[in-house]
Amino acid sequence: MAELILEAKGVVKRFGGLIAVNNIDFTLERGSICSIIGPNGAGKTTFFNTISGLYKPEEGEILLEGKRIDRLSPDKITAIHMARTFQNIRLFGSMTVIENIMVGAYTRLKQNAVQAVLRTKAFKDEETRAQAKAEELMDYIGLKNVGNELAGSLPYGVQRRVEIARALASAPRLLLLDEPTAGMNPSESEDATSLFRRLRDELGITILLIEHDMKVVMNISERISVMDYGEKIAEGTPSEIANNPRVIEAYLGRGAAGGDAAEIAAAAAEGSDVGEEASK
Amino acid sequence: MESTKKSALGSFGAFLNRGTTPYILTFALTLLSTVLVYSSPRSIPAFLLFAISAALVYFLKLKKGYQLGMAVLIAVVIVPILGARNIFYLEVIFQIAVFAALALGLNIVVGFSGLLNFGYMAFYAVGAYLWGFFGSQQAFLLHEIPGTAPQGTPFLLAPDWFYLFIFLGVIVASIVGLILGLPVLRVRGDYLAIITLAFGEIVRQLANNFDKPLNLTNGPQGITPIQRPTLPRGLMTWFNSVVQPIVGHSITDDQFYNIMFYLIALLIVITVVIVTSRLDDSKIGRAWAAVREDELAATAMGIPANKLKLGAFAVGASFAGAMGVLFAASRTFVSPDTFTFLQSVSVLTMVILGGIGSIQGVIIGAAVVVILNIQLLPSLSLFLANLRQSDAVIPIINFPWKNLSNQLDPSKYQRLIFGIILIVMMIYRPAGIIPASRKKRELKGAVGADPSTGGRGQGAFSEDAKADEGADRG
Numbered sequence: 001m002a003e004l005i006l007e008a009k010g011v012v013k014r015f016g017g018l019i020a021v022n023n024i025d026f027t028l029e030r031g032s033i034c035s036i037i038g039p040n041g042a043g044k045t046t047f048f049n050t051i052s053g054l055y056k057p058e059e060g061e062i063l064l065e066g067k068r069i070d071r072l073s074p075d076k077i078t079a080i081h082m083a084r085t086f087q088n089i090r091l092f093g094s095m096t097v098i099e100n101i102m103v104g105a106y107t108r109l110k111q112n113a114v115q116a117v118l119r120t121k122a123f124k125d126e127e128t129r130a131q132a133k134a135e136e137l138m139d140y141i142g143l144k145n146v147g148n149e150l151a152g153s154l155p156y157g158v159q160r161r162v163e164i165a166r167a168l169a170s171a172p173r174l175l176l177l178d179e180p181t182a183g184m185n186p187s188e189s190e191d192a193t194s195l196f197r198r199l200r201d202e203l204g205i206t207i208l209l210i211e212h213d214m215k216v217v218m219n220i221s222e223r224i225s226v227m228d229y230g231e232k233i234a235e236g237t238p239s240e241i242a243n244n245p246r247v248i249e250a251y252l253g254r255g256a257a258g259g260d261a262a263e264i265a266a267a268a269a270e271g272s273d274v275g276e277e278a279s280k
Numbered sequence: 281m282e283s284t285k286k287s288a289l290g291s292f293g294a295f296l297n298r299g300t301t302p303y304i305l306t307f308a309l310t311l312l313s314t315v316l317v318y319s320s321p322r323s324i325p326a327f328l329l330f331a332i333s334a335a336l337v338y339f340l341k342l343k344k345g346y347q348l349g350m351a352v353l354i355a356v357v358i359v360p361i362l363g364a365r366n367i368f369y370l371e372v373i374f375q376i377a378v379f380a381a382l383a384l385g386l387n388i389v390v391g392f393s394g395l396l397n398f399g400y401m402a403f404y405a406v407g408a409y410l411w412g413f414f415g416s417q418q419a420f421l422l423h424e425i426p427g428t429a430p431q432g433t434p435f436l437l438a439p440d441w442f443y444l445f446i447f448l449g450v451i452v453a454s455i456v457g458l459i460l461g462l463p464v465l466r467v468r469g470d471y472l473a474i475i476t477l478a479f480g481e482i483v484r485q486l487a488n489n490f491d492k493p494l495n496l497t498n499g500p501q502g503i504t505p506i507q508r509p510t511l512p513r514g515l516m517t518w519f520n521s522v523v524q525p526i527v528g529h530s531i532t533d534d535q536f537y538n539i540m541f542y543l544i545a546l547l548i549v550i551t552v553v554i555v556t557s558r559l560d561d562s563k564i565g566r567a568w569a570a571v572r573e574d575e576l577a578a579t580a581m582g583i584p585a586n587k588l589k590l591g592a593f594a595v596g597a598s599f600a601g602a603m604g605v606l607f608a609a610s611r612t613f614v615s616p617d618t619f620t621f622l623q624s625v626s627v628l629t630m631v632i633l634g635g636i637g638s639i640q641g642v643i644i645g646a647a648v649v650v651i652l653n654i655q656l657l658p659s660l661s662l663f664l665a666n667l668r669q670s671d672a673v674i675p676i677i678n679f680p681w682k683n684l685s686n687q688l689d690p691s692k693y694q695r696l697i698f699g700i701i702l703i704v705m706m707i708y709r710p711a712g713i714i715p716a717s718r719k720k721r722e723l724k725g726a727v728g729a730d731p732s733t734g735g736r737g738q739g740a741f742s743e744d745a746k747a748d749e750g751a752d753r754g
Contacts, residue, residue, distance in 0.1 A: 052580060078582030090577035092570050096718045102563070103570045107582035109563045113591070116562035117555050123562070130563075135723055147723040170582050 005030040005206045011060035020046040022230035033207045035217045038227035044210045052084045053077040079107040083172035085163045087179045093152025101134040104169030141165045177209040302340040309333035321366035360539045370538045377545035380646040381552045383630040385599030391637035393592040394572030396473040399480025403597035405619040407449035407604020412503040412614040426491045426498045439507040453601020454594040461593035487616040502615025541610040635712025657694040664690035
C-alpha cells in the first residue's frame with residue numbers, strides 16, 4: 001500500500017446542534033485522484049473546510065504527511081503544501097490575474113518588509129522569479145493574455161482556471177478541489193478533467209475533489225467516498241460505488257432503482273476503465 | 281455620453297503630450313504662475329494656477345529627469361521664496377504635506393487592507409504628545425497645577441533631540457498601532473469602525489485628563505512651549521543672502537522655521553510615498569489587497585491575515601507618529617483639541633475623496649481638502665461677508681444682501697459647500713479623483729494582445745497611463 005498523504009480519524013464537526021461531519025475516517029494515498037460525492041447538504045464542503053483548517057474539528061485528528069494539522073491555522077496548512085479551491089469561486093476580484101496567482105505564492109516567497117522598502121537585489125530577483133513562475137503556471141493551465149485583466153471581470157470558466165492556478169502557486173502536494181467543474185459545459189469539464197490528470201501525472205500532486213458531475217467523478221476518480229448526513233456511507237472504486245445500494249438509496253431515496261441509477265452505472269462503466277488505466 | 285467625454289479628454293491629453301508641448305507648457309506655466317503669485321501674493325487664482333502647474337509636471341508625459349528637476353525646482357526653490365514673500369502659502373503647503381502623510385498612512389489601513397479606522401488621529405496625538413512632553417518643561421511640572429509653571433523651569437532635553445524623536449515617534453506610534461490592532465483583529469466592518477472611533481476618543485480623553493494625579497499632559501490647556509530644533513545659522517545667512525535681493529527684506533527666524541518645517545515635512549512625505557508604494561508592490565501589498573478582497577480565501581492561500589492586519593495598523597500609525605512630532609515642534613504647542621473625531625474623519629475624507637487605495641489620489645485628496653478648508657472656502661466666506669456690508673443685491677431676485685437675516689449669513693455656508701462638494705463627488709466619482717488601479721505588469725505572452733498597451737501612447741489622461749506612471753514610480 002502506498003504512503004498516505006492525508007489521514008482523518010474520527011473527525012467530528014458540529015454547528016450548534018447540527019452534526020455536519022460525523023465521525024469520519026478517511027485516508028488518501030499519495031499520488032491518487034479521489035472524489036467525495038454525496039447529496040446536497042451531506043457535509044462534503046464542511047469536511048473540506050475542516051481539512052484545510054478553516055474550521056476546527058470538535059473531535060478527531062487530521063494528519064497531513066503524518067503531521068497533525070487539525071489545530072493549525074489555514075495559512076500554516078498551506079505552508080506545508082496543501083492548497084484548495086472554493087465551491088463558489090473566491091478570487092480576489094479587483095486584483096489582476098497575475099497578482100491573484102502571485103498571492104498564491106505568498107508562503108513560498110522569502111522577502112520581508114525591509115527588503116521590499118529597500119528594493120534589495122534579493123527582493124527584485126525573487127519578484128522577477130515569482131512573476132515568471134506565475135506566467136508559467138498560466139501557460140500550464142491554459143490561460144492566455146489575461147494576466148493583466150482584473151480577475152472579477154473574467155468569464156466563469158476562466159475564473160475557475162485562475163483559482164486552480166492560484167492554488168498551484170503555493171506549490172501544493174495535496175490539492176483539494178471543491179466542485180471544480182460546476183457550471184462548465186461538457187467540453188469544458190472534459191478539459192478540466194484532463195487538466196487534473198496532468199496535474200497528478202506531471203506534477204505529482206495528489207488530488208481530492210468534491211464533484212457533482214457523475215461523468216467527471218466516474219471518469220477521473222480512482223477511489224470515491226460517499227457522504228450522506230455527515231457520515232461516510234461508502235467507499236470504493238467507481239464501479240463498486242455505482243452498484244452500491246446504499247449510495248443509490250442516498251441519492252434517489254429508498255426503493256428507487258433503475259431510471260437515474262442506471263445513468264450513474266452507465267457513466268461508471270464508461271469512465272472506470274479510463275480511471276483504472278490512469279492508475280496503473 | 282460618458283465615452284465621448286472620455287475620448288475628448290483623451291485627445292486633449294494626447295495633444296498636451298505631443299512632442300515638446302508638455303515641456304514648454306509646464307515650464308511656461310510654472311514660470312508664469314510663480315511670477316503671478318509673487319506679484320500678487322493674495323490672489324487665489326494665481327495660487328491655484330501655481331498648484332495646477334505643479335500637478336501638470338507630475339501628470340503630463342515628460343522625461344523622468346525633467347520631472348524630477350522641475351519637482352526639485354518647485355519644492356526647494358520656488359516654494360520657499362514664495363513662502364518668504366507670503367508666509368500663508370507656506371502654511372498651506374506645510375499643511376498639505378502634513379495631511380498628505382497622514383492620509384497616506386490611513387490609506388494603508390483603509391485603502392490597502394480595507395480596515396475602517398475612525399480614530400486615526402490618536403496616532404498623530406501620540407507623536408505630538410511624545411515630543412510635547414520630552415521637548416518641553418513638562419517633565420519638571422509633574423506636580424504642578426496646569427498653567428502654573430514656575431519661572432525658569434528648565435527644558436528636559438536639548439532642542440536638537442527633535443530629529444531623533446521623529447524616529448522615536450515612528451516607533452512609539454507603531455507600537456500603539458499594534459496595541460490597537462490586537463482587539464481589532466477579532467472584529468470586522470462596522471464593529472471595527474466603532475472600536476477605532478472609541479480608541480481615538482480614549483486617547484484624546486487621556487490627553488485631556490492626564491493632568492492629575494501626575495501632570496503629564498497639562499490637560500485641556502495643552503503643553504507649551506515646545507522646543508523647535510535650533511536653526512542652522514550658516515544656512516540661514518546663505519538663504520538670506522540669496523532671498524533678500526529678491527523679496528526685498530530679510531527672513532525672520534519664524535519665517536525660516538516655517539521654511540524648515542516645510543522642508544522636513546516634504547522629506548517625510550517623500551519617505552512615506554516611497555515606503556508606501558514599495559510595500560504596495562511586494563508580497564505584503566498583495567497580501568493586504570487579498571485580505572481586503574476576501575479574508576477567508578486569503579488565509580486559505582497561506583496569508584497570515586492577523587499578522588498582516590497588525591502590520592497595516594503599525595505602518596499606518598508610524599507615519600502619523602512622525603508627523604505628530606513635527607507638528608508639535610512646528611506649533612510649539614499641543615492640546616487635545618487638535619485630535620478630535622472630526623479631524624480623523626477629515627483625514628478619512630481626504631483618502632476617500634482622492635481615491636481610496638491610490639497613492640497619487642490620496643495626496644491630491646489631501647491637497648484639495650486643505651486648500652478648500654483653509655483657503656478657498658474662507659475667502660469665499662470673506663467675499664460674501666463683504667457683500668453683506670455693501671449695497672449689492674442678490675441678482676435675479678433683487679434682494680439686498682444687507683437685509684439677509686443673521687441665520688442665513690452666507691459666511692456660515694463654508695461647511696455646507698464643503699458637504700455639497702463631497703456629496704457630488706461621491707455620486708459622480710465614487711472611486712475618487714484618481715481611482716486606484718492595479719499595476720499592469722509586462723508579461724511575455726501578452727505582447728499586442730493586452731488592451732492596456734494601447735493606452736501607453738495616449739498619455740496621462742487615460743487610466744492606463746496613470747497606472748503605468750504609478751508603477752514606474754514604485
